[in-house]
Amino acid sequence: MYRVIERRMIVPNLHEFVVEAPEVAKSIRPGNFVIVRPDENGERVPLSGADWNREAGTVTCIFMQVGASTSKLARLKPGDTIPTFAGPLGRETEIAHFGTVLCIGGCYGIGSVYPIARALKEKGNTIVSMLEARSSYLLYWQERFKGVSDRVIEITRDGTAGYKGHLTRLSEILTLEKIKPDRVIVNGCTFQMMKASEMTRPLGIKTMVNMNPIMIDGTGMCGVCRLSVGGKTKFACVDGPDFDGHEVDWKEFLNRRRTYNPEEVHPLRKSGCASHF
Ligand SMILES: Cc1cc2nc3c(=O)[nH]c(=O)nc-3n(C[C@H](O)[C@H](O)[C@H](O)COP(=O)(O)OP(=O)(O)OC[C@H]3O[C@@H](n4cnc5c(N)ncnc54)[C@H](O)[C@@H]3O)c2cc1C
Ligand code: FES
Numbered sequence: 300m301y302r303v304i305e306r307r308m309i310v311p312n313l314h315e316f317v318v319e320a321p322e323v324a325k326s327i328r329p330g331n332f333v334i335v336r337p338d339e340n341g342e343r344v345p346l347s348g349a350d351w352n353r354e355a356g357t358v359t360c361i362f363m364q365v366g367a368s369t370s371k372l373a374r375l376k377p378g379d380t381i382p383t384f385a386g387p388l389g390r391e392t393e394i395a396h397f398g399t400v401l402c403i404g405g406c407y408g409i410g411s412v413y414p415i416a417r418a419l420k421e422k423g424n425t426i427v428s429m430l431e432a433r434s435s436y437l438l439y440w441q442e443r444f445k446g447v448s449d450r451v452i453e454i455t456r457d458g459t460a461g462y463k464g465h466l467t468r469l470s471e472i473l474t475l476e477k478i479k480p481d482r483v484i485v486n487g488c489t490f491q492m493m494k495a496s497e498m499t500r501p502l503g504i505k506t507m508v509n510m511n512p513i514m515i516d517g518t519g520m521c522g523v524c525r526l527s528v529g530g531k532t533k534f535a536c537v538d539g540p541d542f543d544g545h546e547v548d549w550k551e552f553l554n555r556r557r558t559y560n561p562e563e564v565h566p567l568r569k570s571g572c573a574s575h576f
Pocket of ligand 2 (some may be wrong): 517519537
């Protein structure tokens with residue numbers, strides 16, 4: 300069993316979740332994920348590592364409360380235990396000296412891009428972190444990002460912080476800020492990763508995205524997480540989750556993500572949690 304050290308809502312619907320898992324904490328690297336089960340009957344929830352403390356043996360994830368399993372996680376309190384916290388899984392993000400790296404985070408991806416920005420900074424890169432949300436009250440960890448970035452840029456849909464709008468303004472913002480990234484890394488919802496990849500393709504900037512298909516085992520056996528990248532079938536759990544955003548077949552990916560939407564609402568209705576749908 301794994302002890303919950305902290306679980307608190309940091310902005311509406313997004314929770315910071317700290318779990319005591321010394322074996323995972325010892326070896327987790329930026330870009331890795333874990334698979335969590337909230338209880339013995341729960342389904343397996345993949346969550347990216349957002350931070351860790353190797354000495355204390357703890358791992359931090361940021362999760363968004365979207366369905367039945369993440370609603371169970373959202374009810375956990377410090378001192379509770381969970382039966383599964385398996386990892387680290389997936390390939391780590393490539394950490395090398397690229398020059399200027401633009402690290403874009405949205406939603407729970409703000410959390411998961413943080414250790415990537417930190418590791419790339421330690422490698423001597425110039426880090427520009429770009430945090431995106433619908434409104435300023437949904438942004439978090441800005442102070443942490445300031446500690447590992449040369450610049451932090453915010454974009455909010457309603458203009459309450461930073462640039463007003465969406466990642467579709469990316470090339471304009473890069474021109475205004477006089478930033479010429481050698482690499483772009485995007486962690487966030489599918490739409491954000493797809494849009495950012497569309498924007499960087501004509502600029503010829505390599506763009507890595509952290510894909511989040513439905514997963515079951517997380518170890519390459521079930522095939523559920525397959526996606527097409529560069530015309531080849533890949534399994535996100537073992538070949539990724541990072542892939543070149545210019546090579547991902549986004550249309551196929553979006554279609555596969557929608558397959559189980561009716562089934563995902565069903566357990567929420569049963570548990571009476573479906574009010575936000
Ligand atoms: C590698 C990876 C890393 C992820 N990291 C994070 C993270 O750091 N924070 C976070 O909030 N979410 C993360 N996700 C997504 C998260 O796993 C799902 O939101 C979660 O499983 C939803 O479970 P649910 O029962 O609450 O919702 P459901 O109602 O079951 O589903 C809600 C949404 O989550 C997707 N989903 C459902 N089950 C899975 C599954 N087993 N694997 C992947 N997606 C699923 C569905 O397609 C749907 O869009 C990650 C997914 C992957 C594959
Ligand atoms: S989750 Fe089963 S093969 Fe990737």
